[in-house]
Amino acid sequence: MGRRLGVVTDGAFNAALSVRLDPDVNVEDVRIGDFVVIEGRDNVFFSIVADLQLKVTDPGLSADPPREANELLTRALRGTGTYAVVQVKPMLMVPRPKDDFVDPFIRPQPVTTIPGHFALLRQATEQDYALVFGQDTHKGPLFSIGKPLTADIPVAIDLRRFIERSNGIFGQSGTGKSFLARLLLAGIIHRNVGVNLIFDMHDEYAFGKESEEGVWVKGLKQLFPTRVQIWSLDPNKREADRHVQVGLDQIEPEDVLLMAEELSLTAKAEDTIGLLVDHYREQWLRELLAMDNEAIVQFCEQSGAHPESVRALRRSLMHIRRRPYIVPQADARAVEEMVALLNQGRHIILHFPSDATTIDHMLVANIITRRVREVYQRQVEKYQETRNPAYRPRPLMITIEEAHKFLNPTVARQTIFGTIAREMRKYYVTLLVIDQRPSGIDREILSQLGTRVTGKLTEQADIEAVLTGVANRTAVRGALESLETKKQVLVMGHAVPMPLLLRTREYDEAFYRDMQRDVGEHEVPQATPETAYVDIFGEPEEE
Amino acid sequence: MGTQQPIGEIVETTSLYLVAQRLDPNTEATPRPVQPPNLGSLVWVHVPDGGRVFAVVSYGTTTGVDSQRRAVVRSHGEVLDDRVYREHPQLHRVLRTIFHAVLVGYETPQGTLHRHLPPQPPPLHYAVYPATPEETQRFSQDMRYFRLLLAVTSPVPGEQVTAAHVREIARLHPGNEEWVERAARHIARLLKRDYERLQAALEALAP
Known part of the structure; x- marks a missing residue:
């Protein structure tokens, strides 16, 4: 059994449960995101700490807090007139084992209910972690990736x-x-x-x-x-x-267009590439990069492309040609x-x-x-x-x-x-x-x-x-x-x-x-x- | 218990509290002022079934026997304070000391302690005894009767009676800080909705 932290006093299924911390529990011992357990009557609820709040029973306390000198008052108020509330969100539940018979096939299920008033909240134990997250056995798919902040227990992911x-x-x-x-x-x-x-x-x-x-x-x-x-x-x-x-013949129009920004392609580039692909199929880039001025003019006459666009595209794509891993044909x-x-x-x-x-x-x-x-x-x-x-x-x-x-x-x-x-x-x-x-x-x-x-x-x-x-x-x-x-x-x-x-x-x-x-x-x-x-x-x- | 001297006799009794007149402790040799027991101290009364009723002193007063008239000034010259009593050994016959005590529990003839109101008020004219330090300690282990003390309204406010009670026990058992702390927390729990009174009570407890 993990350390007792408090009891459920309020809450809603759609929101979270309010747990009033026991007076002897220091609120600083509880962390946001902690894995905690609520003992309901018929089910055990595995939950996480979603929020921490400080409360007073009398508004006068907030308006006139005890002076430092009155230590007795401060101590007496701790957990009585002043107390901490933990907002806890139940995530999974398992039926509470009956007659000490623990069903080995039982797995935690998503929550479909909430524990009643004054159900006990406690810290999670190694068994709780093992039941929910499983244990890294050094084989199999469960692999430990870390430990919770407040416990020295390896936690595995599947x-x-x-x-x-x-x-x-x-x-x-x-x-x-x-x-x-x-x-x-x-x-x-x-x-x-x-x-x-x-x-x-x-x-x-x-x-x-x-x-x-x-x-x-x-x-x-x-x-x-x-x-x-x-x-x-x-x-x-x-x-x-x-x-x-990477061969130039492996580069497809989409590969180039994705990098429109990086390659500073013009708005017309897509159309121009389309014409090149119509003409040269997968060799479009290789052919484009190999074109001289004359070839460009010739291509434009045949295809209706705009010579300036082709030149601009060729200039931009020359970046690719210069990469050391690029070859004409891979x-x-x-x-x-x-x-x-x-x-x-x-x-x-x-x-x-x-x-x-x-x-x-x-x-x-x-x-x-x-x-x-x-x-x-x-x-x-x-x-x-x-x-x-x-x-x-x-x-x-x-x-x-x-x-x-x-x-x-x-x-x-x-x-x-x-x-x-x-x-x-x-x-x-x-x-x-x-x-x-x-x-x-x-x-x-x-x-x-x-x-x-x-x-x-x-x-x-x-x-x-x-x-x-x-x-x-x-x-x-x-x-x-x-x-x-x-x-x-x-x-x-x-x-x-x-x-x-x-x-x-x-x-x-x-x-x-x-x-x-x-x-x-x-x-x-x-x-x-x-x-x-x-x-x-x-x-x-x-x- | 048997050897203890009574300190008062009940002159008015209710389900909530008793009023007793202080019995004159004076021996003939040295007349002194007659005073009520300490505020907050624990007293008890035999009851007919053989048990005892416990009460906490919540108020005390000394007046002339005729409550309609104020006492007459007796000091003159060097005669001040307790010398007044020595010069007027008859004074204790014309003065009356009264104290109130809130009922906080009872003990059955079998010795079980209950810390709630007794079924019957203590009988009129019965004697009131002071509790010994041991009895006080035993009774105060469970503090549930603090609720009855805090409910006292007049003439001394409940939180002051309660604080006086805690001080009295602390005086009887020096070094019992853990109990005082527990008492303070108990008071804080009972007064969780009334910070003003809690402050008053705990300020009255601070050393």
């Missing part, structure tokens, strides 16, 4: 559920987003719940890196040398397993090879050179992702046709940073990333979007995110954005606003039964040891009532 949907990691810069992403990616690799394609735009994941505390930390390649492959756009990167090239099998590796359970980090620009990030990520998804789609269709488990693709999670560039409202409808985020796991491909300005991401995409892990955000617009599509937003908003700058996150959504505030797990020697032990010794997931249900009837309809 990685198998995590990769079922697109997810987001948010937080302003310096909150440890990339460490958190490493943690989760390492978990996915270690537990073998899916495969990763990581667009490592800032050289964060592949290799060792100095943390903000000045400690060198290991990259994913060092943790999982055989299971992680580095593909680099930088021809001089010697640690890379493979160097990637090996088209590279993507097939990539997917083949993913199918074998390898994880691929696409490494960008340190001088890569937004243009490089967007161009490469779009082209590769589009092709990978095409191959995945074919695989899935084949699997669905044959129902042969051998064709069943491994769930793929694609990690992108600065996600707002790919998923902002202007482009989200056109990019492949927008498509993947919207169609969920239909084709076994999901996204892990990492961003510091979630307000820059299209609302519809945000609302589709399954699990959100967010560090501190100060902008109100960003907080709103992260909470888009979250149930019980008012209850979690306080927790989100109370986060400290470093190493604290709020986890909510599909991979956790209820939102929870955590100190993130340390990415240190102990973690490396854990990750290097039993790599990939993945237990066949045990059938739980839910998975059995899903296996028989398919995924339940989303609300």
Whole structure:
């Protein structure tokens, strides 16, 4: 039994329950976002602390508070005339075990009622955490990502559920987003719940890196040398397993148009590109870049394009030609090879050179992702046709940073990333979007995110954005606003039964040891009532 | 208990309080003023069924026997204060000291303490005894009777009677700060809707 905190005195199902703190409980011992338990008569309610309030029984007390000198009065008032109220939002409930018989199959369910007056509120115990969040057994999909602020109990998220949907990691810069992403990616690799394609735009994941505390930390390649492959756009990167090239013939009009701003394309560019594609098919860019003045005039005469527009477009797109990884014609099998590796359970980090620009990030990520998804789609269709488990693709999670560039409202409808985020796991491909300005991401995409892990955000617009599509937003908003700058996150959504505030797990020697032990010794997931249900009837309809 | 001397005799009795006249403690040798027991002190009365009724002194007064007339001034020259009494050894026959005590509980013949109003008022003319420090301590372990003390309206306000009671117990048991703290919190709980009275009570408790 956890420490007793108080009793329920008031509340509403649609709002929160008011719990009057016991006089001997210091209000400062209770934190916003704490995981707490209410003992109802027939049910146990797992809840989070949504708000803390100070109250007085007599308004005279606020008008004329006791002077410092009268200590006896101050002490006597504590918990009598002055008291604290905790607003608690029940999230899940389980029937109270009868006759000491604990049903091992019973899982916490969403709340459908509230506890009565004077139900007891207490701190959560290790058993409560284990019952709600499960326990990281070092195998299987439950993976510990941190500890609650007020308890030394590792809390796990369900990685198998995590990769079922697109997810987001948010937080302003310096909150440890990339460490958190490493943690989760390492978990996915270690537990073998899916495969990763990581667009490592800032050289964060592949290799060792100095943390903000000045400690060198290991990259994913060092943790999982055989299971992680580095593909680099930088021809001089010697640690890379493979160097990637992009052929001009692989660049489609949409890839270019998405970067209209970055490439300073004119309004006419789209029409001009259309004419070029009509004429040259997939060789349109190659041909355009190869044109001299005479060729342009000739092309314009044939197609009706405007020479100035063509010249302007050519000037803009010459930027692309100059990138070191661009070749006239690339090996088209590279993507097939990539997917083949993913199918074998390898994880691929696409490494960008340190001088890569937004243009490089967007161009490469779009082209590769589009092709990978095409191959995945074919695989899935084949699997669905044959129902042969051998064709069943491994769930793929694609990690992108600065996600707002790919998923902002202007482009989200056109990019492949927008498509993947919207169609969920239909084709076994999901996204892990990492961003510091979630307000820059299209609302519809945000609302589709399954699990959100967010560090501190100060902008109100960003907080709103992260909470888009979250149930019980008012209850979690306080927790989100109370986060400290470093190493604290709020986890909510599909991979956790209820939102929870955590100190993130340390990415240190102990973690490396854990990750290097039993790599990939993945237990066949045990059938739980839910998975059995899903296996028989398919995924339940989303609300 | 058996050896204790009574301090008063009940001259008026009700379900809520008793009024007693102070018995004259004077021996012939040194006449002194006759005073009521300390405000807030615990007293008790035998009742016919063999139990005892407990009460807390809530008021005291000394007047002339004829309550219609004020006492006559007796001081002159060097004769002041208790010398007045020595010069007039008959004074205690013409003065009357009365005290009120609020009923706060009773003890059954079997020795069980109850801290609420007794079923019967204590009988008229019965003797009033002071509680010993041990009896006081035993009775004050459970503070539920504070509610009865706080309800006293006249002539001394309830919060003052209550504070005096707590002070009295603190005086009898020095070093019992934990009890005083508990008492203060109990008073705060009872007066949670009346900060003015609470302030008055606890200010009267502060050392």
